[in-house]
Structure formats: C-alpha cells, structure tokens
Amino acid sequence: MGTSNLLPGTLEMLLLKAVSLGTEHGYGLLQRIQRSSGDVLAVEQGALYPALFRLESQGLVASEWGVSDNNRKARFYSLTRAGRARLARDVGQWQQLAAAMNAVLNATRGELPR
Amino acid sequence: MMRRLALWWRTVSARRRFERELDAEFEFHLHARTDDLIGQGVAPDQARRRAQVELGMQGMHRDACREARGLVVLDHAVRDLRYAVRGLWRNPGYSITALLVLGIALGANALLFSLFSAYALRAPPLADASRWVSLEAITTRDERMTSWPVAEADALVARPSAGMEAIYAMREVRLIVQPALARLVGGESVSDNYFDVLGVAPALGRGFTAQSDAGAELVLSDLGWQRLLAGEADPLGRTLTVAGRAFTVVGVMPPEFSGTTPQHAMYWLRERDYRALQPRPDGDGLAVQLGGMRRHDSSLAQASAALTSRAVAANSERETSLRVARAEVSTRRGYLAQSDMHDLVQACLPIAFAFVLLLLVAAANLANLVLARFASRQGELAIRVAVGAPRRRLLSQLLTECVLLASMAAVFGFALASALLLPLQAFLFSLLGEFGIDLIGLRVDLGVLAYTWVLALLATVAFGLIPALLATAAWRGGRSRPDLTAMQRASGSRMRSLLMVTQLAISVMLLVIAGLVAMNARSVAQIRIGFDPARTIAVHPGQVTPALARELAALPQVERTALTSRAPLMGTPHRIDAQVGARSEPLFVRAVDAAYFEVFGIDILHGRGFSAADEAGANVVLVSRRTAEHLWPGVNPIGQLIDLPAQERLGRLRSGQFVVVGVVADVVSAWFVSGIDGSAVYLPTRVGDPAVSGLMLRTRDTSVATLDAIARACTRVDPQLSCELMPMLLAVRIQRLPFLAASTLSLLLGWIALGISCIGLYGLVSYLVVQKRAEIGVRLALGASHARVIRHLLSGAARQIGIGVAIGVPLAFAVARVLAALSDKLHTFDLVSFVVIPLLLALLALLAAWLPARRCARILPSEALRQD
Numbered sequence: 004m005g006t007s008n009l010l011p012g013t014l015e016m017l018l019l020k021a022v023s024l025g026t027e028h029g030y031g032l033l034q035r036i037q038r039s040s041g042d043v044l045a046v047e048q049g050a051l052y053p054a055l056f057r058l059e060s061q062g063l064v065a066s067e068w069g070v071s072d073n074n075r076k077a078r079f080y081s082l083t084r085a086g087r088a089r090l091a092r093d094v095g096q097w098q099q100l101a102a103a104m105n106a107v108l109n110a111t112r113g114e115l116p117r
Numbered sequence: 118m119m120r121r122l123a124l125w126w127r128t129v130s131a132r133r134r135f136e137r138e139l140d141a142e143f144e145f146h147l148h149a150r151t152d153d154l155i156g157q158g159v160a161p162d163q164a165r166r167r168a169q170v171e172l173g174m175q176g177m178h179r180d181a182c183r184e185a186r187g188l189v190v191l192d193h194a195v196r197d198l199r200y201a202v203r204g205l206w207r208n209p210g211y212s213i214t215a216l217l218v219l220g221i222a223l224g225a226n227a228l229l230f231s232l233f234s235a236y237a238l239r240a241p242p243l244a245d246a247s248r249w250v251s252l253e254a255i256t257t258r259d260e261r262m263t264s265w266p267v268a269e270a271d272a273l274v275a276r277p278s279a280g281m282e283a284i285y286a287m288r289e290v291r292l293i294v295q296p297a298l299a300r301l302v303g304g305e306s307v308s309d310n311y312f313d314v315l316g317v318a319p320a321l322g323r324g325f326t327a328q329s330d331a332g333a334e335l336v337l338s339d340l341g342w343q344r345l346l347a348g349e350a351d352p353l354g355r356t357l358t359v360a361g362r363a364f365t366v367v368g369v370m371p372p373e374f375s376g377t378t379p380q381h382a383m384y385w386l387r388e389r390d391y392r393a394l395q396p397r398p399d400g401d402g403l404a405v406q407l408g409g410m411r412r413h414d415s416s417l418a419q420a421s422a423a424l425t426s427r428a429v430a431a432n433s434e435r436e437t438s439l440r441v442a443r444a445e446v447s448t449r450r451g452y453l454a455q456s457d458m459h460d461l462v463q464a465c466l467p468i469a470f471a472f473v474l475l476l477l478v479a480a481a482n483l484a485n486l487v488l489a490r491f492a493s494r495q496g497e498l499a500i501r502v503a504v505g506a507p508r509r510r511l512l513s514q515l516l517t518e519c520v521l522l523a524s525m526a527a528v529f530g531f532a533l534a535s536a537l538l539l540p541l542q543a544f545l546f547s548l549l550g551e552f553g554i555d556l557i558g559l560r561v562d563l564g565v566l567a568y569t570w571v572l573a574l575l576a577t578v579a580f581g582l583i584p585a586l587l588a589t590a591a592w593r594g595g596r597s598r599p600d601l602t603a604m605q606r607a608s609g610s611r612m613r614s615l616l617m618v619t620q621l622a623i624s625v626m627l628l629v630i631a632g633l634v635a636m637n638a639r640s641v642a643q644i645r646i647g648f649d650p651a652r653t654i655a656v657h658p659g660q661v662t663p664a665l666a667r668e669l670a671a672l673p674q675v676e677r678t679a680l681t682s683r684a685p686l687m688g689t690p691h692r693i694d695a696q697v698g699a700r701s702e703p704l705f706v707r708a709v710d711a712a713y714f715e716v717f718g719i720d721i722l723h724g725r726g727f728s729a730a731d732e733a734g735a736n737v738v739l740v741s742r743r744t745a746e747h748l749w750p751g752v753n754p755i756g757q758l759i760d761l762p763a764q765e766r767l768g769r770l771r772s773g774q775f776v777v778v779g780v781v782a783d784v785v786s787a788w789f790v791s792g793i794d795g796s797a798v799y800l801p802t803r804v805g806d807p808a809v810s811g812l813m814l815r816t817r818d819t820s821v822a823t824l825d826a827i828a829r830a831c832t833r834v835d836p837q838l839s840c841e842l843m844p845m846l847l848a849v850r851i852q853r854l855p856f857l858a859a860s861t862l863s864l865l866l867g868w869i870a871l872g873i874s875c876i877g878l879y880g881l882v883s884y885l886v887v888q889k890r891a892e893i894g895v896r897l898a899l900g901a902s903h904a905r906v907i908r909h910l911l912s913g914a915a916r917q918i919g920i921g922v923a924i925g926v927p928l929a930f931a932v933a934r935v936l937a938a939l940s941d942k943l944h945t946f947d948l949v950s951f952v953v954i955p956l957l958l959a960l961l962a963l964l965a966a967w968l969p970a971r972r973c974a975r976i977l978p979s980e981a982l983r984q985d
Contacts, residue, residue, distance in 0.1 A: 028145065028149075029142065029145075029146060030145070030146050030149040030150065031149075047173060048146070048150075048171050048172045048173060049172050049173035049174065049175065049177070049178035050173075050178065050181075052142065052143070052146075052178055052181075052182050053178060053181035053182050053184070053185050056181075056182045056185035056186060057185040059185075060185055060186060068138075071145070071149070073149075073152065075145055075148060075149075076141060076145065077142075077145045077149075078138065078141075078142050078145075
C-alpha cells in the first residue's frame with residue numbers, strides 16, 4: 004500500500020486530533036498520525052513544526068519543555084480548551100463533507116430525485 | 118527611557134531563547150528519527166543523513182516557524198530601518214534637503230491647525246465636557262440666535278427646561294477697571310451657578326454663591342490677577358473698581374480656565390451686579406448666552422424639544438423679528454459655538470487650501486529627489502533581487518526610508534511650528550489687546566503633533582510610493598531578471614521633469630496669487646480715508662449728557678470736541694431711503710455738530726458748514742462731493758432738497774425736508790473694503806439730541822495717560838457710564854489688520870513655496886551632479902570646457918523652469934478670475950504679480966540650479982574617473 008499526500012488544509016486538524024490523544028512531542032505526533040492512518044498519510048516532516056507554531060499562536064495548543072522516553076529534552080504539546088472546541092467543530096465539518104462526498108460518489112441513477 | 122530599554126532587552130533576550138528552543142526542537146526531531154531508523158536496521162551514519170533528508174529544507178521551515186510567530190515582519194522592519202538610517206546618514210545632502218522641504222511645509226500646516234484646534238477643538242477644562250451644551254434659538258425668519266432676552270434667560274436658569282440638568286447664563290462684557298489704568302477690560306458677566314454648572318473650581322478663594330448678602334463680588338482669572346493686581350501675593354479681599362463701583366475679589370481661577378469663549382476673560386462678575394451697573398442691561402433685546410449640562414438620561418433631541426416649547430411659549434414677549442420657530446440644544450466641543458464654528462471654517466478654507474498646495478509642492482519636490490535617489494540605486498536593487506529578495510521586500514525597504522524621513526520631518530515641522538507660534542500670535546493679536554480683547558493663547562499640543570504626523574505619512578505615500586513602484590517596476594510579477602525597458606524608464610528623467618515642472622508651476626501660481634492678494638490688501642490698507650485720524654478719540658458712553666460734554670471739553674488734554682450719531686470707521690451710518698425730487702435714493706445719514714468737520718479736518722468744498730443756529734434744529738444738510746455728483750450731476754447742489762422720511766426702527770434721526778447748504782470732501786467712514794462712502798449726508802445736531810451716541814475728541818496725544826484721564830472723567834460724571842474709548846488711529850489699524858494679515862500671510866506662503874522649490878532644485882541638481890560625476894569626468898577629459906558642462910547641466914533645469922512658469926502663470930490667472938468672482942473689489946491683474954514675480958522666481962530657480970552645477974564642474978576629471 005502506497006502513501007498519499009495530505010489534502011491541503013487538513014494538517015492542522017490532524018495535528019489537533021493527535022494532540023487531543025494526550026500530551027506528546029512533535030515527532031510523537033507525527034508518528035501518531037502516520038500509525039493511526041495505517042501509514043497511508045504522509046506528513047512532510049518539516050511542515051509539522053510551522054503548523055504547530057501556528058496552532059500555538061492561535062492558542063489552540065500549549066507547549067511545555069519536558070523529558071522524552073529516551074531522556075532527551077523535548078517540547079511537549081497539549082490541547083487547550085479552545086483547541087478542543089476547534090477540533091470538535093473541524094471534525095464535524097469534515098464528517099459532513101465526507102458524508103456528502105460519499106453520497107455523491109455512491110449515487111446510482113435510480114436514487115436521484117427527479 | 119529605562120523602561121523602554123528594559124522592554125527592548127526582554128524582547129531581544131526572548132528572541133534568543135526562541136532561536137535556542139527552535140534549534141533544540143529540530144535537533145530532538147533528528148535524534149528521535151535517527152533512533153527510529155537505527156531501530157529499523159539502518160546503519161547509524163546513514164540513519165542520521167536520512168533523517169536530515171526527510172526533514173527537508175530546515176532553513177525554510179525555521180523561517181516558516183518564525184513567520185508563524187510574527188517575527189519575520191519585525192525582523193524585516195528592524196533590518197529595513199537600520200538600512201534606511203545608514204542610507205540617510207551616508208547622503209547628508211539628500212537627507213537635509215528632504216528634511217527642510219517637508220519640514221517647512223509641515224510646520225506651516227501645523228501652525229494653521231494649531232489655530233483651528235485652539236478655538237474649535239480644545240474645550241475648557243470642565244468636569245464633564247461630554248454633556249456640555251449650548252442653547253440657541255432659530256427665529257421664524259430662519260436666523261440663528263445665540264443670545265436670549267434677559268427675562269427668558271433668568272427663567273431658564275432658575276427652572277431649567279426638561280432634559281437639562283442645569284443652565285447658566287453668560288455674556289461677554291468690557292468694562293473700565295481700576296485701580297489699574299482706567300481702560301476697558303474684557304470679562305464675563307455670569308449667573309451665580311456658572312462655575313458650579315461647569316464644574317470648575319477656583320485655585321484661590323471661592324466662586325459665586327446664591328446668597329446676595331455681601332456687596333458686589335469679582336472672581337479673577339489667573340491672567341486677570343497678573344494684569345489687574347500685578348500678581349500681588351494676596352488677591353482675596355482686594356477691592357477693584359469696575360465701571361465706577363467697588364467689587365471685592367473673592368476668588369482666582371486656575372490658569373487653565375479662561376472662560377467659555379475665545380476671549381480670555383480677565384474677570385467674572387455676577388449678572389445681577391452687572392445689571393446694577395447698567396441702565397439698560399437688556400440692550401437690543403437679546404443680551405445673554407445660555408449654556409449648561411445635559412441630563413445623563415436625556416438625548417439632545419429631547420432637550421431641544423423641551424427648550425423649543427419653553428421658548429415658543431415666551432414668543433409673545435418678543436419683537437416680531439425675533440420670534441422663535443424652534444430652539445436647539447447642541448453639544449459644545451470647543452470655545453466656539455456652532456455658528457462661529459461655521460464662520461471659522463469658511464475663513465480657514467481658502468487658507469487651508471493654499472497650505473495644502475504648499476504641502477503638495479513639498480511632496481512633488483520630495484518625490485523628485487526620491488526618484489533620483491532610487492534610480493541611482495538600480496544596481497543595488499538588482500543585486501538584492503538576484504540573491505532572492507522579492508519585489509515586496511524592495512518596496513518595503515525603499516518606503517521605510519521615506520517613512521523615516523517623513524517622521525523626522527514631522528518632528529522638525531512640529532518644532533518649527535512651536536518656535537513660530539508665539540511671534541505669530543503676538544503679530545495677529547497685538548491690536549486686539551490694545552482694544553481690550555485678549556484671545557486665548559494658541560498652543561501646540563499632542564493633537565497638533567499627531568496631525569503633523571498623519572500629514573507627514575500621507576505625504577510619504579505621495580512622494581515615496583510612486584518612485585518606489587517605478588524603481589522596482591523592472592521586477593514586476595516576481596521575475597528575477599529585470600525588465601530592461603522598465604529599468605530604463607525608472608532611471609529616465611521624464612518622471613523627474615514632470616514632477617519638477619508640477620511643483621514649479623504650483624509655486625509660480627501660489628506666488629502670483631500671493632502677490633495679487635498682497636497687492637490688493639496693500640491698496641486697501643493704503644486707501645486715503647479723507648480725514649485725519651491722528652490724535653482723535655471716539656468716546657461712546659451710550660448717551661451724551663451736557664455734563665459729560667462739558668467735563669470732557671474741560672480736560673487739559675482735549676483740544677476740541679464734536680458730536681456724532683456714529684463715529685467713523687466703527688460701523689455703517691444710518692441708511693435711509695430718502696426722497697430726492699421724484700426719486701427714492703438710499704442715503705447714508707449721520708448727525709453731527711459743526712465741530713465734527715474741524716476735529717477730523719474735513720474740508721468744506723462749497724457753500725457753508727453748520728452754524729450754531731443750524732444745530733438748534735434747522736432743516737439743513739451737508740452732503741459729500743460724491744453724493745452731490747450722484748444726485749445732481751452737473752447742477753449746483755446748494756439749495757437742492759432732500760426728503761428724509763420718518764424711519765420706524767431708526768426713529769432717532771430727524772425727518773422732514775432738508776435743504777443742502779454745503780458740500781464737504783469725501784471720506785471713508787464705514788469699511789475700508791467698501792472704499793469712499795457712496796453717499797454721505799450730514800444732519801446738524803447738538804447735545805441732548807437722542808440721535809447723538811458718541812463724542813469725538815481731538816486731543817494733544819493718544820497716550821495711555823490721556824486715555825486714562827478721559828475714562829476717569831467719564832466715571833466722574835456718572836460712575837455707571839462705561840465709556841468705550843477708541844483712538845481713531847487704532848480703529849484705522851484694526852480695519853487694516855485683516856488686510857495686513859492677509860498680505861503678510863500670503864506673501865509668507867508664497868516665499869515658502871519658492872524657497873521649497875529652490876531648495877528642491879538645488880538638492881536635485883547637486884544630487885544629479887554627484888551621480889553624474891563619471892559622465893562629467895569623461896566630458897571634461899574629452900576636452901569639454903567647464904562652462905560647457907555647466908551649460909549642459911543647466912539646460913535641463915532651465916527647460917523645466919520655463920515650462921513651470923508657462924503653466925503656472927495662466928493657472929494663477931484662472932484662480933484670480935475665480936477669486937474675482939467672489940469679490941468685485943479685487944483687482945485681478947497686476948504687473949508686479951504677473952510679470953516681475955514669475956521672472957524673479959525663474960531667476961532664483963536658475964540660481965538654485967547653477968550653484969551646485971558650478972561647484973561640480975570644478976572637479977578634476979582624473980579624480981572623478983578614479984572614483985568608479
């Protein structure tokens with residue numbers, strides 16, 4: 004199975020989701036996204052950090068320096084209250100969009116209203 | 118300063134931490150990825166490299182991170198600023214020229230604005246200025262009245278209309294105050310609640326209270342304390358004689374409170390004390406102004422409606438012409454009431470227009486300089502684009518320099534305005550001060566600074582943006598290789614010539630118009646008034662009694678006294694529709710006694726003057742020569758008849774049929790602008806005639822001591838007389854003042870415009886000369902003579918000057934025609950203005966170009982060539 008690039012504008016949503024699963028450093032978030040997508044979604048590694056910085060500037064995530072599993076200093080990100088609200092909204096919109104896309108793609112001739 | 122330093126340091130140190138943490142985060146990522154790859158079986162040295170490759174272009178990502186934090190914009194701004202400072206520092210000629218040109222224009226505009234702001238924008242220091250309102254009435258004839266009848270005002274003060282928390286009454290008064298020199302001093306007569314309603318507290322003593330047990334009370338302004346009591350340490354309880362009555366000083370107001378009008382009050386007295394001084398405190402019906410505080414819970418519309426019903430209910434007490442249609446409660450923002458504000462704006466508009474033109478000249482001038490400077494930087498710009506700077510960055514860099522210049526110019530202009538404000542004010546207000554009117558002082562404040570700044574930034578957009586766009590046009594649309602035609606266009610001189618021509622044309626126009634205005638104003642100011650105003654003083658006591666006439670005539674300083682119904686140069690005489698033969702003619706009629714013509718030295722041309730018998734009530738008149746020529750052309754006027762009908766409103770002049778017994782010389786007795794009186798008819802009069810309102814005195818001199826003696830004589834006769842004294846020379850000067858001011862102001866403006874143009878031309882040519890050093894060097898090396906190089910440099914400037922003059926003169930002519938449409942008294946052609954001034958300007962401009970050109974042609978060719 005190959006990897007596929009992200010749809011534009013979805014990186015932030017995926018990052019918010021990944022952070023919502025628990026406080027984690029940037030590299031860990033990257034792994035969470037890739038693993039939970041079954042290694043289908045490929046996040047460009049360098050683009051991860053500007054996106055995180057943007058989220059932090061918007062107050063959607065907070066960061067704190069801590070120590071990683073292998074005893075290195077790392078910056079850990081956690082979701083803020085505003086981030087949680089944004090995530091819920093984005094997910095809602097996404098699911099609506101996906102359902103609509105599905106409905107169009109699965110439509111058969113007989114089902115179309117006249 | 119320390120706090121700003123600390124903030125700067127915090128930013129910088131936080132910035133270092135930000136970079137440190139950015140490094141650490143990327144480093145951690147690489148380590149974690151490398152570990153993972155090693156775990157997947159990749160060799161350690163390869164793992165590290167792969168991790169780096171996967172992470173991608175780190176520099177770009179780091180920049181993106183900085184941008185996410187808004188740091189990039191700041192970085193660029195700081196870098197641009199530093200660059201701009203260096204650039205300006207290295208080109209002092211350019212910087213100083215730009216600073217002077219823009220700074221002077223900004224300073225002039227700041228001055229005008231400070232005048233406007235002092236009267237229209239700045240409010241007295243009230244406790245709650247947002248609820249401060251003025252009460253005005255609009256009559257059934259749609260005239261706006263700012264004053265109210267005393268009875269109505271009293272009722273409104275005692276029982277405010279609905280929607281008003283409190284109402285105070287106020288009128289401006291000018292009374293003779295002693296023991297300082299007996300002269301008229303301006304103050305305000307106010308209702309007892311004035312200070313309380315306004316919410317201003319005295320600095321010393323107290324304000325007015327409602328109890329009327331004590332005698333007459335006076336509150337001084339800070340300036341009044343200095344002037345009337347010479348700033349004595351203990352002013353409270355001191356006695357001052359105001360219009361012959363003793364007043365006790367009970368308080369002194371703080372320096373920042375000068376009353377509620379543009380006139381700086383020296384004192385306040387209570388309205389009831391004022392009425393006790395005056396035999397007819399109600400004057401012509403409308404006497405006092407009303408102001409007050411609106412209630413918190415009421416709107417202006419509600420308050421206006423309530424006031425309207427109160428005012429309309431009182432209409433039966435008013436004269437027909439003064440009946441109120443509606444009343445208006447409007448918020449007061451400054452020292453000027455609504456209607457005065459309108460006048461001020463109208464008066465200021467043409468001046469403001471001229472000042473904005475001046476700024477335009479400066480902006481065009483600067484655009485030119487900036488254009489030359491940017492054009493010379495094409496090489497540098499090309500290098501920057503080659504190393505990856507987008508056009509946006511070039512633009513921001515060029516504009517930063519302009520903004521920096523404009524900011525410095527704003528500060529310079531502000532400083533200039535601050536320095537010039539006091540002399541300007543002294544010039545404009547000196548005469549009014551002699552007349553007993555002190556206007557509140559002008560001041561430059563933060564508002565003026567902000568205004569200057571905004572103006573400077575606007576000018577920057579004008580002078581900076583276009584050149585910057587032109588200079589970077591070669592890289593339009595993100596191309597990395599320049600568009601060569603655009604590049605040529607940017608360095609070409611067409612735009613520069615256009616700008617130079619524009620500003621020269623505007624300068625020529627401004628200067629020609631200034632010359633015209635000055636010429637007209639001078640001719641008005643120098644008009645022959647036809648009588649001798651020296652050593653004559655008009656005394657207006659309200660009513661001339663025999664005792665007063667005797668007392669004044671007996672003064673050793675007084676040589677001769679005369680009577681008149683209205684003093685010359687202090688308003689128009691009575692205008693009466695007379696019957697001459699079968700025609701009805703509007704004539705200006707003045708009642709005078711026989712001595713009037715002697716006091717003013719007006720010659721009797723034909724017939725005779727008045728005799729004592731005439732004064733007793735003979736039906737004879739004298740007419741001026743112009744009147745005679747107009748009414749009876751080619752006929753002997755002596756013995757002709759004039760019928761003066763009884764006038765309803767001006768019933769004090771005698772009516773009946775009068776026979777002309779003499780012709781006197783023409784004079785200017787009304788307004789300078791109107792020139793020689795179109796008609797002048799003199800009726801004989803004597804003391805006791807109710808028509809007589811003033812005495813004209815010919816005195817030994819018009820020194821302060823003489824004025825003091827006359828004022829004291831007035832109060833000796835009747836302490837309640839408030840003798841208004843007006844030396845006729847002062848009246849002449851007051852009439853001249855607006856014209857003198859207009860001529861001075863317009864000439865000043867014109868010279869500034871010319872100066873700016875010359876400075877700009879000088880700067881531009883010197884800059885070009887420096888830029889063209891190599892070219893000049895080659896020319897000299899190839900054998901061109903110095904004179905030829907100078908001629909070459911000058912020919913361009915000369916062409917621009919020529920075109921500028923050719924456009925500016927017709928433009929000025931067109932503007933003059935427009936001005937002429939406003940006033941038929943304006944002469945629109947003047948040889949000096951239209952020929953001499955443009956020639957002079959052209960010569961000066963050529964000189965400004967020649968000076969730098971000459972300097973540079975002396976350079977040795979070898980030196981010039983070695984430089985590149």
